[in-house]
Amino acid sequence: MVKLTDLSSYADAQAHASSAALWDLFDGDRDVLNIAHECITRHADGSGRAAVRIAHADGRDEILSFDLIAAGAARFAHWLDAEGVQPGERIAFMLEPSLPFYVCLFGAMQTGAISVPLFTLFGPDALKLRIDDCKPSILVTNAEKAELARGAVTAENALRVIVADEGLLDEIAKFPATYAPKTKAGDLAVFQYTSGTTRELPEAVKHTHKALVTLMFAALYGTGIRPRNASGEGDEFFCPSSPAWGHGLWHGTLAPLGLGVTTGTFAGRFDPVRLMKALDDYGITNMSAAATHYRMMKNSGAAGDYAFHFRKLSYTGEPIDPATLEWIDETFRVPVCSMYGTTEIGVVLVNYPGAADFTVKPGSLGKAVPGQKLEVQRPDGTPTAPGEIGELMLWRGGGWMTTKDRAKIDDEGYFYHCGRADDVIISAGWTMSAVEIENTMLRHDNVLECGVIGVPDEKRGQVVKAFVVANRAGDDGFVKELQDFTRERLAQHEFPRIVEFVDELPKNPAGKVHRKMLRDREAAKAAEAVG
Structure with missing residues (x-):
């Protein structure tokens, strides 16, 4: 069977992409699969190869290898076992990208516990709502957020707050640096909260370990990630989005690591100038970011101070305004490709970055990923004509489901976003x-x-x-x-x-x-x- 990572064209995606071809990218199968093994352990070969590059807001660069994360995650998994944590228990993390974050994230998933990443800027109301909803037994955070985290502890939830510092790393160091995962492919792995306000609770989307496999449609055709081949060609990837958000965790972290590709991320208060310095220093060739990140880079006026090496660019979350699109074209000289989806339904419309036979139309959501069917419909359920605005519908489970977005198509079948239904x-x-x-x-x-x-x-x-x-x-x-x-x-x-x-x-x-x-x-x- 042809390996999808060796192909880059739109025609090849339509001809070869299938569920079986996606499973062929992994060690696991439809019965036994573990995200931590696929993303970290199997790539830890003793070479010290970088897994994650972290650009800290204070100017520091931190490079974490597959070997380092794999050993730490195994030790944390053993520590959880020693603490009596059972499969299915929720382990929450309110941490910026760091060694403790990745050690805890992947360590928990190895044991069969469910990882719950939480945004570090949540206030007390937002944090308590999520703690009350998912009922984690442990919340891991840093010293700065520890007092806030302890404020979410009640007699009813019996939450344990653990500070991820050198003391924790020292404590787990006594455990073995290898661990045999305990999960089936259909076991729950991650609870992901969608974006929401501090005063309302968005729904937690529950992902199984096998969600990593279907994620590869977004990785291959939404962000265009490719590992290095025998000729040394491949991507240097970066995603500045927080891993507490679906884009930062799934597309920015799990997708590249699952393919053995080094990923980059941002820690601390976002600074567009610091981001651009990291993109230059790391020689990043492929970036996936939010529309806001691109807009803030434009508004900084500092892009001329840095050299860029991009071959692929993508964005998600919301459309990019025309003025920023023009700036991207002039500055990076690479078409920026929209990637449309939600935490609930995954990525369904893409622009196939890196595909020489696919024309990227400015402002377009692109076309469906292989195997997905979408349609823009009128209120009576009939399809709209090209240029006519209607509701974007997705065929799922034998029927049409709404995305709650308005859209239109053009004569060539490209989709365009026209705002949320409530906007x-x-x-x-x-x-x-x-x-x-x-x-x-x-x-x-x-x-x-x-x-x-x-x-x-x-x-x-x-x-x-x-x-x-x-x-x-x-x-x-x-x-x-x-x-x-x-x-x-x-x-x-x-x-x-x-x-x-x-x-x-x-x-x-x-x-x-x-x-x-x-x-x-x-x-x-x-x-x-x-x-």
């Missing part, structure tokens, strides 16, 4: 897209970031309100300038009637502007005014 604004009978208005405003030289929502209005039902982060002071003249700028480029009715200048916009762990939080804030202010 549609209807004002005086006009239907407007928050995404379209944001993208237009972001073309203005003085607009750095923008979030658009609909707010109640007695006369029109709703009007458009824009929250703007700008590089100049906001005043009435600037408001009118932005309104005219938008109206001239869209339609006479399609502009923000209200503009509020802010220092920053709320974002979820994915780096996306959190429009729901903006809507909730406006609703709270309206309720307070009435009260």
